[in-house]
Amino acid sequence: MSNAFVSLTDLTLSYGQTVAVPDLNLDVLEGELIALLGPSGCGKTTTMRAIAGLLTPTSGRIVIDGLDVTRTPANKRGIGLVFQSYALFPHLSAFENVAFGLRLLKLPNAQVRARTEAGMATVGLTGFETRKPAEMSGGQQQRLALARSLVMEPKVLLLDEPLSNLDARLRLEMRNELQRVQKDTGITMVFVTHDQSEALALADRIVLMKDGKIEQLGTPAELYAKPATAFAADFMGFENIFRVEGSELVSHLGRLSVGYEAKVHMLAWRPSGVGVGTGPHTGRVISSSFAGGHREYVLNSPLGQIKADAPIETPEVPIGHEVAFDLPMATARSLAA
Ligand SMILES: Nc1ncnc2c1ncn2[C@@H]1O[C@H](COP(=O)(O)OP(=O)(O)OP(=O)(O)O)[C@@H](O)[C@H]1O
Numbered sequence: 001m002s003n004a005f006v007s008l009t010d011l012t013l014s015y016g017q018t019v020a021v022p023d024l025n026l027d028v029l030e031g032e033l034i035a036l037l038g039p040s041g042c043g044k045t046t047t048m049r050a051i052a053g054l055l056t057p058t059s060g061r062i063v064i065d066g067l068d069v070t071r072t073p074a075n076k077r078g079i080g081l082v083f084q085s086y087a088l089f090p091h092l093s094a095f096e097n098v099a100f101g102l103r104l105l106k107l108p109n110a111q112v113r114a115r116t117e118a119g120m121a122t123v124g125l126t127g128f129e130t131r132k133p134a135e136m137s138g139g140q141q142q143r144l145a146l147a148r149s150l151v152m153e154p155k156v157l158l159l160d161e162p163l164s165n166l167d168a169r170l171r172l173e174m175r176n177e178l179q180r181v182q183k184d185t186g187i188t189m190v191f192v193t194h195d196q197s198e199a200l201a202l203a204d205r206i207v208l209m210k211d212g213k214i215e216q217l218g219t220p221a222e223l224y225a226k227p228a229t230a231f232a233a234d235f236m237g238f239e240n241i242f243r244v245e246g247s248e249l250v251s252h253l254g255r256l257s258v259g260y261e262a263k264v265h266m267l268a269w270r271p272s273g274v275g276v277g278t279g280p281h282t283g284r285v286i287s288s289s290f291a292g293g294h295r296e297y298v299l300n301s302p303l304g305q306i307k308a309d310a311p312i313e314t315p316e317v318p319i320g321h322e323v324a325f326d327l328p329m330a331t332a333r334s335l336a337a
């Protein structure tokens, strides 16, 4: 790709004899926020470590901003890192934590001050200069870690699950903050998460990984609406996935005649795509939970468990009772693999 800013070409990453990431190819565009998404152990951190220069590839090439950096040491790559553990200096003030890297560069004092103040302002921490990290909230410490990386004006900022220590509200706040900072600074960012909603909310494009390989690459809208495989569909919330044989759906527990023929390998439904209260099939309610705008049911069916969401306006079906349900073709996602 012509305007790729970070290019990973035929990259193989190993720990001793164990290949964690075989033959990865990925182009990140300038100013783009890419999310690496996938289950534990799929190679997200390994990929980040290779981009950062903390892990030497077994084979392949890494190009950043037109320069082959495959053999370039980590501190010469112009990369910023923010990890899950913020690794702030506890004995230094917030200001000195942010200024630390700039002081190492032996920049004049006035410049260190100006860049540090600007960095703290960017993440909304003006006024916190004299606090020690221990005197700040988790979210503030997280933002401090972000500011510390930003003031170094990296070409690329790598963030490895930087929000996973935060509570739900702070996570949302930091998500917005990160997105704003990224748009304001235009820094190319690679963001690791195993939380699909975080990836969907933040990323320009999502790289869904499985076993060290790219399972699917696309915009959040593409991945959300059009997962290509059962693995991707499952990750994107299509919790009901069944094989198709003629006009029957098949699971390892049984089969269900649906009355339509889909010439595909598998069909998948989100809970919101399953009809409850009407439909040609019958299931028994095995759990029912209030979820604000809707009610989440788990139904026992000939196919095993079906997850179905019903509008909160419809009367609740008690646990143990039978209820009609539908797996309509209209809300199904067709899967080839
Ligand atoms: N230092 C190491 N030595 C040997 N194997 C490792 C090492 N670090 C990671 N691995 C293995 O490499 C594979 C990829 O690990 P990696 O840390 O990249 O996963 P991850 O996607 O970041 O997972 P998580 O979401 O749990 O952080 C895993 O199978 C893991 O066991």
Ligand SMILES: [Mg+2]
Binding pocket: 044, 045, 046
């Ligand atoms: Mg990891």
